[in-house]
Amino acid sequence: MLINKLFVIFIMSGQGFRVLDEAPYSSLHRFIVIVASTGTFTDLYAILALSATTFSILPFLFKGSTTLFALAGSIIFLGALVGTFTFGWLTDLFGRRLILIFDLAIVAILALISAFVATAYEFILIRFLIGVITGGDYAVTLPILAEMLPKRQRGRGMSYAWFGFVMGGFVVLLFGYALYRIIGPTPYEWRIVFGSVAIPAIIGILLRAKVPESPRWLAKRGRIDEAIEVIKKLTGQTVTAEEIRHAADHLVGRGRTLASQILEVLTKPAFVILIVPLMIADFAFDLIPGALATLNPFIFTLLGIKAATALLMSALFIGVQGISTLIVALTVEKIGRVKLMLVGGLIESLAALAVAFVYHNALLAFACALIISIFAFIVLPVTRNYGGELFPTVVRGGSSGLVTTADRVASAVGIYITPILLTLGGVPMLFIVFGIIGIIGFIFALVGVAPKGKIEGMSVDEVETKLFGT
Helix, strand or coil: CHHHHHHHHHHHCCCCCHHHHHCCCCHHHHHHHHHHHHHHHHHHHHHHHHHHCHHHHHHHCCCCCHHHHHHHHHHHHHHHHHHHHHHHHHHHHHCHHHHHHHHHHHHHHHHHHHCCCCCHHHHHHHHHHHHHHHHHHHHHHHHHHHHHCCCCCHHHHHHHHHHHHHHHHHHHHHHHHHHHHHHCCCHHHHHHHHHCCHHHHHHHHHHHCCCCCCHHHHHHCCCHHHHHHHHHHHHCCCCCHHHHHHHHHCCCCCCCCHHHHHHHHHCCHHHHHHHHHHHHHHHHHHHHHHHHHHHHHHHHHHCCCCHHHHHHHHHHHHHHHHHHHHHHHHHHHHHCHHHHHHHHHHHHHHHHHHHHHHCCCHHHHHHHHHHHHHHHHHHHHHHHHHHHHCCCHHHHHHHHHHHHHHHHHHHHHHHHHHHHHHHHHHHHHHHHHHHHHHHHHHHHHHHHHHHHCCCCCCCHHHHHHHHHCC
């Protein structure tokens, strides 16, 4: 039955979207990946600017209050809850390109404002607003990558975007370390770092103006001529209006208004059965690195490590994630998403449990932290990308937003509970709780996501038909 369905959609779609799926990887595809990466780079750069300035912002802006520091760390993720949820549906309703350009312009303005705030509460408000915008960016970048990249390079291209993410954190931590060594923990240090968030955002704005709209979204909106023009830019081939109509009509929700199409998918049991375990798994796997990325300098000093060294070690903690994302990008279509997700999630969780037994040795604890970091970014690119790969075109922005929402909730919760767990039971309790939650996430990934996650070599249209019917 499934084979017959795929055969029908293959014939009826004509050249339609197949030319996108079978196209060679071009310079325009590469450019779109780079453009997507400007948003992910800016996001973690903004998030970890707080970590990079721990030893200047904590005494001078927060007056030594670790409570306000933790609030500033978590508030950006709470803002992202608003952004990821709302921007996802706005992306499905109004298009990918409009929001792609809009969001980084707002981030640049907010970053410059944050460098001149007078009080901790003003700063926390700006962090919340930055979180709204950067969180919303994923609801547009992941769908646009999923819909425009050739199917055999889709996993690689989407994973490269996460390389940009970890490089943003790595660069800002190195920048913070360099400033700490040059000018020390002064009020100027944190203001310079937070103002610098505007730099990658402005670069992103300039590049994003050249990105076309997703042809799949255009076709679903009935803008056939525009879809044909974008397909020609991406592939060099011309398709007919009839072929595009056939391709769009044989996706989920044909023949109804866009709002009714979205509602149809959201009320399908298949949507709930897949999105819930995916969100739980992503939450569990991001909880550990999400909390540690911001609080690492502080945690490392609890282990007796000096402040400057703690900043450098934190940069290394993030830097190894870049190696992981490259491994995923280069192997995802060969090894498979499911294997990477399960192996990465399991080892990350076990390494967290191991910290509880070796925490008294700073070097062994740091080695376990590196293992956590490495394998977290074996699993996270897969679960995050699944939000844009496993769900229909009409809700792809919203589903990406939901998965990213779980991701951001994890980071906010992790930052919030870390000081509490450290107070109650020290480093052992912290990592035992992290490890147990990771194991729970592994179970949900194994039972709820893995059976449907083998999509190597499939176009997003074929995945849509396989999982949701037509």
